[in-house]
Amino acid sequence: MQTSNPVIFSLRVIVTATYISDSDNQSGEISYASLSSYYIYSSRHFHWITESVPMEKNLLPFLFLLFSSSLLHGYLAFGAGTDDGSEQWGYVEVRPKVHLFWWLYKSPYRIEDPSKPWPTLLWIQGGPGVSGVGLGNFIEIGPLDGYLQPRNGTWLKKADLLFVDSPVGTGFSYVDGDDENLLVRTDDAAATDLTTLLKVLFNGNETLQKSPLYIFAESYGGKFAATLGVSTVRAMEAGELKLQLGGVALGNTWISPEDFVV
Numbered sequence: 001m002q003t004s005n006p007v008i009f010s011l012r013v014i015v016t017a018t019y020i021s022d023s024d025n026q027s028g029e030i031s032y033a034s035l036s037s038y039y040i041y042s043s044r045h046f047h048w049i050t051e052s053v054p055m056e057k058n059l060l061p062f063l064f065l066l067f068s069s070s071l072l073h074g075y076l077a078f079g080a081g082t083d084d085g086s087e088q089w090g091y092v093e094v095r096p097k098v099h100l101f102w103w104l105y106k107s108p109y110r111i112e113d114p115s116k117p118w119p120t121l122l123w124i125q126g127g128p129g130v131s132g133v134g135l136g137n138f139i140e141i142g143p144l145d146g147y148l149q150p151r152n153g154t155w156l157k158k159a160d161l162l163f164v165d166s167p168v169g170t171g172f173s174y175v176d177g178d179d180e181n182l183l184v185r186t187d188d189a190a191a192t193d194l195t196t197l198l199k200v201l202f203n204g205n206e207t208l209q210k211s212p213l214y215i216f217a218e219s220y221g222g223k224f225a226a227t228l229g230v231s232t233v234r235a236m237e238a239g240e241l242k243l244q245l246g247g248v249a250l251g252n253t254w255i256s257p258e259d260f261v262v
Contacts, residue, residue, distance in 0.1 A: 094196040098182050101172035102197060103133050105143060105161040119246055120211040121159040126219025126254060131171030132163045166194055191227040195235050202243040212246030222253020
């Protein structure tokens with residue numbers, strides 16, 4: 001991994017997530033995860049550290065890029081990328097004092113075919129409150145696995161990959177001053193923030209506009225994906241968002257907990 005990347009992983013990292021239960025969780029109101037880990041600051045980069053923990057051979061180390069430190073936020077609050085342009089990352093201020101973190105991988109397997117434009121895949125994680133930049137990227141579909149080894153089955157072989165830490169408060173995404181009143185409370189509000197991010201990324205980028213966007217999600221992310229799909233279409237019809245929506249795909253989604261349990 002090039003030193004121009006914002007984070008260097010020195011050791012495998014395990015992050016524990018403690019989900020906040022909400023007895024008044026009604027009408028689509030959602031709770032969030034409190035995620036913690038350890039890191040040390042060294043020069044211009046962060047190095048993750050952790051204790052040595054006995055693990056089963058088949059248990060991957062959960063490599064989440066999840067912190068809420070203001071020091072980290074200050075360091076990453078810009079648009080940047082690798083020297084060869086294969087990766088880009090940064091923040092979008094979707095509302096005053098509300099910042100969503102995104103990470104885009106451009107596929108080395110891209111095939112230029114005007115009759116079949118190369119797609120872009122937006123991955124939405126579940127939880128709610130689990131990092132797509134961390135879990136979806138390193139544990140599931142990104143170019144590197146949890147051991148930072150090349151993943152043979154990376155979805156980059158089929159599309160460019162866009163990961164976003166959403167809703168705000170997840171992973172690298174944050175609000176100024178840790179003001180909890182700025183966190184979203186409904187799926188619709190989360191979709192509105194994501195739609196604003198898409199406007200910023202796509203409206204000024206003709207390359208992205210020519211690439212069909214497919215929204216993929218798992219677990220609770222299924223609710224986010226469906227809601228985002230509706231919000232995206234509405235923004236496109238209003239002339240506020242310039243992109244081609246290829247489709248929405250839901251995998252192992254937590255759409256209706258009541259029906260699932262029953």
